[in-house]
Amino acid sequence: GAVVSQHPSWVICKSGTSVKIECRSLDFQATTMFWYRQFPKQSLMLMATSNEGSKATYEQGVEKDKFLINHASLTLSTLTVTSAHPEDSSFYICSARDRRGRTDTQYFGPGTRLTVL
Amino acid sequence: GQNIDQPTEMTATEGAIVQINCTYQTSGFNGLFWYQQHAGEAPTFLSYNVLDGLEEKGRFSSFLSRSKGYSYLLLKELQMKDSASYLCAVRYSSGGSFIPTFGRGTSLIVHP
Numbered sequence: 001g002a003v004v005s006q007h008p009s010w011v012i013c014k015s016g017t018s019v020k021i022e023c024r025s026l027d028f029q030a031t032t033m034f035w036y037r038q039f040p041k042q043s044l045m046l047m048a049t050s051n052e053g054s055k056a057t058y059e060q061g062v063e064k065d066k067f068l069i070n071h072a073s074l075t076l077s078t079l080t081v082t083s084a085h086p087e088d089s090s091f092y093i094c095s096a097r098d099r100r101g102r103t104d105t106q107y108f109g110p111g112t113r114l115t116v117l
Numbered sequence: 118g119q120n121i122d123q124p125t126e127m128t129a130t131e132g133a134i135v136q137i138n139c140t141y142q143t144s145g146f147n148g149l150f151w152y153q154q155h156a157g158e159a160p161t162f163l164s165y166n167v168l169d170g171l172e173e174k175g176r177f178s179s180f181l182s183r184s185k186g187y188s189y190l191l192l193k194e195l196q197m198k199d200s201a202s203y204l205c206a207v208r209y210s211s212g213g214s215f216i217p218t219f220g221r222g223t224s225l226i227v228h229p
Binding site: 057 | 152158
C-alpha cells in the first residue's frame with residue numbers, strides 16, 4: 001500500500017503554545033487529505049478535509065481558527081494547533097486519498113500524540 | 118450524520134474464523150473501507166469495496182451489499198496478533214466532496 005508519514009510522532013508542549021504537525025504522502029500525490037483526532041478507546045473523529053490549493057473544509061464543532069490547516073502541495077498538508085490547551089491533548093491522525101489508476105482508497109499516517117501540559 | 122453500526126466487541130479462538138458485520142445508510146454511498154487498528158497506533162488499510170461482492174486478500178475477505186447497506190469482514194485462521202480494533206468506514210458523496218465516516222470499531226479479542 002501507499003505510504004503516508006507524519007511528523008512529529010509525539011510532542012509535549014506547554015499550554016498556550018502552538019504546535020505544527022506535518023502529513024506527507026511519500027509515493028503518491030494526494031489532492032485530498034483528512035485530519036482526525038482520536039481519544040482513548042473512541043473512534044476516529046474527522047476534523048477537516050484538506051484540499052490542495054484551496055481552503056480546508058471543517059466539520060461542525062471544529063474551530064478553524066484554532067486548528068489551522070494548510071495543504072500547500074500535492075504531498076504535504078499541515079495542521080497547526082494554535083494556543084494549545086490541555087483539552088487539546090489527543091492522538092491526531094492524517095490520511096491521504098490515493099486515486100492512482102483504479103485505486104481510490106485512503107491511507108493513514110502513523111499519528112501524532114499531542115500532550116499539552 | 119451517517120450512522121454506521123458494528124458490534125462493540127467480539128471474541129474468538131486462535132485458528133478459528135470470525136465475521137465482523139457493518140451496516141450503514143446507503144444515501145450517497147461511495148465506497149466502504151475496513152481498517153485494523155492496534156492500541157496506540159494509527160489504522161492500517163485492509164480492504165476497499167465499492168461494488169457488490171466479495172474481495173479476498175489472504176486471510177482477510179470483505180463483502181459488500183450496497184442495496185442492503187451491509188458489509189462484513191471475514192478473518193480466517195485467526196492469530197493472536199489479529200487482536201485489534203476493526204474499523205468500518207463508509208465514504209459518502211456530499212456537495213461534490215467525498216466524506217469518509219468511521220464506525221466506532223469492533224474490538225476483537227483472540228484467545229488461545
